[in-house]
Amino acid sequence: MDVIFMGTPDYADVILKKLIADSDINVKAVYTQPDKPVGRKKILTPPPVKTTALEHNITVYQPEKLREESVVNELVQIACDYIIVAAYGQILPRAILDHAPCINLHASILPQYRGASPIQQTLLNGDKETGVTAILMEEGLDTGDIIKIEKITVPDAMMLEELFESLTEVAADLTLDIIKNFEVYKLIPQDDTHATHCKKITKADGLIAFDDAQTLFNKYRAFTPWPGIYLKTKLKLKKIELQEKESQNTPGEILAIDKESIVVGCAKGSIRIFRVQPESKKEMDVLAYINGKRLSVADHMS
Structure with a gap:
């Protein structure tokens, strides 16, 4: 069975490796995004898929x-049974959609969270369940008919990287299932009236305030390791826990200090902070930070 694969990040790379390892599948070509400069030194780095x-x-194309x-003309000259797309980052034109299924x-239960950041959105909203949806693509963004959905539960404190890994494995297995049993599945149109969308994450999304402890903690789960969460003072909160969700407090007030952490109040609820990183400095224990700032119980972090 011949396939063309389109994808870019680690999520796509795991799926590609699964396809390559299957003796029934021949990956004839890979399409991925161009190499990009990475890090402070802007070193040109290929996508994991490449x-x-x-x-x-395997021949790689990076248009x-x-x-x-x-x-398009070059791609349609490559004979294949299927084109597999996973976090590729570009919309497929009609000519490619017509070339093969x-x-x-x-990485969501469509039509929920169409768009660029479904895994982060799951955590931001505190969802208890998510999954991977296999769709037969059309020209819209994540709007095609549903082939199959695999769902998983999301524990309350699950972090982005852990959820990412779980969904990646689900997606890899689902890909093989769909390719080998495509004719068995009945296509189900998405209900557009229930559609929601999520945008690309930016560094600015990491700004937080001590308003609601659950919301703050969900941002921590969704934005670790990038872009991270930080206060208006540029102080990054590197390791935190949700203390409780119901109390009413003065936002940013230090409520308690123990041997390894501090409890900080939010307008609703409170969080426990273990490690922080001041602007342009190294990550440190929160006790070292508050001692350096001469902060104690009843003082404010913001």
């Missing part, structure tokens, strides 16, 4: 714009 493809002698006529693995 690295894996080259290790297995800036998939919709360009020359790119295009199957997208989206």
Whole structure:
């Protein structure tokens, strides 16, 4: 069975590796985003998918714009049974959608959380359940008919990286299932009246205030390790826990100090802070921070 694979980040890379490892599947080509500068030194770095493809002698294409006529013409010359798309980052034009069934693995229970950040949105909203949806793609953004959904539960304190890993494994297994049993599944149109959307995450999203402890903690879960969460003072909260959700407090007031952490009040609820990072300084124990600032119980962190 011949497939073209389209994807870019680690999520896509795990799925690609699963396809490569299956003896019934031949990955004929990989499409991914162009190499990008990474880190302070702006070192040009290939996407994980490209690295894996080259290790297995698979031809890699990295068009800036998939919709360009020359790119489309080149792709449709590659005979395949399916095109598998996972966090690729570009919309597929009609000519490619018509070339072979295009199957997208989206990390949400569609039509909920169409768009760029479904895993983060799951955590921001404190959802108890999420999943991966396999859809037959059309020209809209995550709007195609549903082939199959695999659901998982989300524990209350689950962090982004852990949820990401769980959904990646689900997506990899689901991909093989769909490819090998495609004709068995009945396509189900999405109900657009229940559709929600999520945007691309930016550094600015990490700004927090001591308003609601549950909301603050959910941002911590969703935005660790990037962009992280930070106060207006640029102080980053590197390790925290939800203390409780119901008390009423003066926002930012230090309520208690123990041997390894402090409890800080929110307008509703409170959080426990273990580690912080001041602007332009190294991460440190929160006790070292408040001692340096001469802060104690009843003083304010914000």
